[in-house]
Amino acid sequence: MERKFLMGNEAVALGALHAGAARGAGYPGTPSSEILDVFNKLGGSAEWSPNEKVAAEVALGVSFAGVRAFTTMKHVGLNVASDVLFTAAYSGVDGALVFIVADDPGLASSQNEQDTRRYAVAAGVPLLEPSDSQEAYEFTRLAFEVSERWKIPVILKLTTRVCHSGTIVTPRPADTGLATAHFERNIPYHVMVPGHARPAHRRLRQKLAEIAEWNETEGPNQKVEGSEELGILVSGVAYQHAREAGPDASFFKAGMSYPLPMRSMLEFAASVKRAVVIEENDPYMADALRAAGGIIESAPEMYRFGELDVGRVKRILAHDTSPEAVPPRGKPPQLCAGCPHTITFELLKKHNCIVAGDIGCYTLAALLPLAAMDTQICMGASLGVGIGLRHVLPRDEAKRVVSVIGDSTFVHSGLTGLAEMTYNVPPTGHVLLILDNSTTAMTGQQEHPGTGRLLDQSPTNRLDYEKVVRAMNVPNVGTFDPIKQPAEFEAALVEALEKEELTVLIVRRPCILAVARKGVKPASTQG
Ligand SMILES: Cc1ncc(C[n+]2csc(CCOP(=O)(O)OP(=O)(O)O)c2C)c(N)n1
Numbered sequence: 358m359e360r361k362f363l364m365g366n367e368a369v370a371l372g373a374l375h376a377g378a379a380r381g382a383g384y385p386g387t388p389s390s391e392i393l394d395v396f397n398k399l400g401g402s403a404e405w406s407p408n409e410k411v412a413a414e415v416a417l418g419v420s421f422a423g424v425r426a427f428t429t430m431k432h433v434g435l436n437v438a439s440d441v442l443f444t445a446a447y448s449g450v451d452g453a454l455v456f457i458v459a460d461d462p463g464l465a466s467s468q469n470e471q472d473t474r475r476y477a478v479a480a481g482v483p484l485l486e487p488s489d490s491q492e493a494y495e496f497t498r499l500a501f502e503v504s505e506r507w508k509i510p511v512i513l514k515l516t517t518r519v520c521h522s523g524t525i526v527t528p529r530p531a532d533t534g535l536a537t538a539h540f541e542r543n544i545p546y547h548v549m550v551p552g553h554a555r556p557a558h559r560r561l562r563q564k565l566a567e568i569a570e571w572n573e574t575e576g577p578n579q580k581v582e583g584s585e586e587l588g589i590l591v592s593g594v595a596y597q598h599a600r601e602a603g604p605d606a607s608f609f610k611a612g613m614s615y616p617l618p619m620r621s622m623l624e625f626a627a628s629v630k631r632a633v634v635i636e637e638n639d640p641y642m643a644d645a646l647r648a649a650g651g652i653i654e655s656a657p658e659m660y661r662f663g664e665l666d667v668g669r670v671k672r673i674l675a676h677d678t679s680p681e682a683v684p685p686r687g688k689p690p691q692l693c694a695g696c697p698h699t700i701t702f703e704l705l706k707k708h709n710c711i712v713a714g715d716i717g718c719y720t721l722a723a724l725l726p727l728a729a730m731d732t733q734i735c736m737g738a739s740l741g742v743g744i745g746l747r748h749v750l751p752r753d754e755a756k757r758v759v760s761v762i763g764d765s766t767f768v769h770s771g772l773t774g775l776a777e778m779t780y781n782v783p784p785t786g787h788v789l790l791i792l793d794n795s796t797t798a799m800t801g802q803q804e805h806p807g808t809g810r811l812l813d814q815s816p817t818n819r820l821d822y823e824k825v826v827r828a829m830n831v832p833n834v835g836t837f838d839p840i841k842q843p844a845e846f847e848a849a850l851v852e853a854l855e856k857e858e859l860t861v862l863i864v865r866r867p868c869i870l871a872v873a874r875k876g877v878k879p880a881s882t883q884g
C-alpha cells in the first residue's frame with residue numbers, strides 16, 4: 358500500500374480503521390484529541406462521550422457485542438475511566454477493547470505527568486508503547502489482535518512526541534472476515550458480582566502469564582546489535598533519542614512494556630558490560646529489572662521530570678548531574694483578546710471572590726494579569742472544593758467563595774458536584790458560574806452534550822443547563838450574556854454573593870474562535 362507521512366495520532370486512527378474497529382468513543386484531551394476526528398473523517402464510527410468513564414463503558418459495550426472497539430483519552434482521563442478498566446480486566450471482552458491513552462511527560466498541557474504504565478500493572482492489562490508513527494499504526498493493530506486473542510482490554514500508551522510528530526507509515530491491507538455484532542448471554546463473565554469476580558481474577562492472571570510468555574518470543578520487542586560495551590534498554594519515544602545519543606550501543610526496545618519480556622531483558626543486560634535503562638517519566642522498567650535481580654544503571658532522579666531528548670540522554674549516559682540549562686521563559690499563555698471568559702474573572706476579582714476554579718481556557722485567569730482563580734485540581738473539582746471551603750470558612754470569607762466551571766467540564770464531572778451542592782448545602786449557600794461558550798475550547802473546539810452537535814457536526818439533543826439546574830432544586834438560576842449584559846450579570850453576581858442561598862448563573866457567550874472556525878451562533882439563539 359502507498360506510503361504516507363502521518364502524525365502519530367493519524368497513524369493510530371488509520372490503524373484502528375484497518376483493524377475494523379466498529380466504534381471509537383472518547384473525551385478530548387491533549388495530546389490525544391485528534392484521533393477520533395481523523396477516524397471519523399476516514400469513515401469510522403466515532404463519538405465524543407460526556408467523559409472518559411462513559412467513553413470506556415460505551416467501548417466495553419461494543420466489545421460485549423463481539424466486535425472491536427476503542428476509547429481515547431489523555432493520561433488523566435484514565436483516572437476517570439479507571440473504574441471501568443480495573444473490572445473490565447476481570448470480565449474480559451468478547452470482541453476487542455483498546456484503551457488509547459496519551460501521556461504528557463513535561464506537562465505541555467496537563468496538571469500532572471503521571472505514567473500510564475503504572476496503571477497497566479495495577480489493573481493487570483497488557484500495554485504497548487510505540488516510538489514513531491509506523492509503530493503507532495502497527496501497535497494499534499496489534500493491540501486489537503492481542504485483545505481479541507486473550508479477550509482482555511489492552512492499553513496503547515502514546516506520548517506527546519509520538520502523537521504529534523510525523524514519520525512515514527507503510528500501511529497494510531485492512532483486516533477482513535471480522536465478526537459482526539451479536540450479543541451472547543454469558544452472565545458469569547459479564548456480571549462482576551463477587552462469586553463471578555473471584556474466578557475472573559484467576560482467569561486474568563492466567564491470561565497475563567500466557568501473554569508474558571508470548572511477549573518473550575513473539576512480542577513486538579526489538580534488539581539492535583551493537584557494542585558489547587554499552588547496552589541500552591528503552592521503550593517508547595526514548596528509543597529515538599537514545600539511538601541518536603548512543604549510535605554505537607546495542608539496544609533492547611520493549612514494545613510491550615507490560616507484561617515486560619523480563620527474561621529477554623535480563624539476558625540482554627547480562628550480555629553487555631554496561632546496561633543502562635532509558636525511559637521517560639517513572640523508573641518503571643528500571644525498578645522491575647532491579648527487582649528481578651538485573652544489574653542495570655538508570656537515570657538519576659533529575660531526569661524523571663519532563664521529556665527526554667537527545668541532549669538529556671547523552672547527559673544520562675555521561676553520568677552528568679550538573680544543573681541543566683533552563684530554557685528561556687516564553688510569554689505566558691493568555692485568554693484571547695475578546696474572550697468572553699475575561700469579563701467574568703474581572704468581576705470576580707472586583708468583588709474579591711475566592712474562586713474555586715476548574716480546567717479549561719478559563720484556567721488562564723489564574724495567571725497574571727487577572728490572577729483571579731484560587732484553586733484548580735482536576736476536572737469537576739471546582740464544585741467540591743468550593744463547597745468544602747464554604748462549609749468551614751468563617752461566614753464573611755465563606756460568602757465570597759464562588760465555583761466556576763466551563764460547559765464541557767460541567768457535563769464531564771460537574772453534574773455530580775451540583776448534586777453535592779444541593780444535598781450538603783453549606784451554611785452560607787453557594788454560588789456556581791457555568792461558563793457556557795458552546796464548545797470544548799481548550800482542547801480544540803470539540804463538541805459535547807451541551808452544544809447540540811455530534812462529533813461529525815450533525816445536530817442532536819442539546820443538554821439544557823437551566824432545566825437541569827432547576828431539576829436539581831437550585832432556587833436561583835439566571836442566564837447572562839457577559840458581553841451584552843455586563844451590568845445585569847454583575848448585579849446578579851452581587852445579589853447571589855449576599856443571598857446565602859444556592860445560586861447558579863449561566864454565563865453564555867460562544868468562544869470567539871468557535872464562532873470564527875465553525876460559525877457557531879450565540880447559544881441563546883440555538884434551538
Ligand atoms: C480527566 C481529564 N480529561 C480531559 C482533560 C483535558 N481538558 C482540560 S479542560 C477540558 C475541557 C475544557 O472545556 P470547557 O470546560 O468547556 O472550557 P473551555 O476550554 O471551553 O473554556 C479538557 C477536555 C483533563 N484535563 N482532564
Ligand code: SF4
Nearest residue numbers: 693696718798868869
Ligand atoms: S479559545 Fe475561546 S474560550 Fe479559549 S481563550 Fe480563546 S476565545 Fe476564550
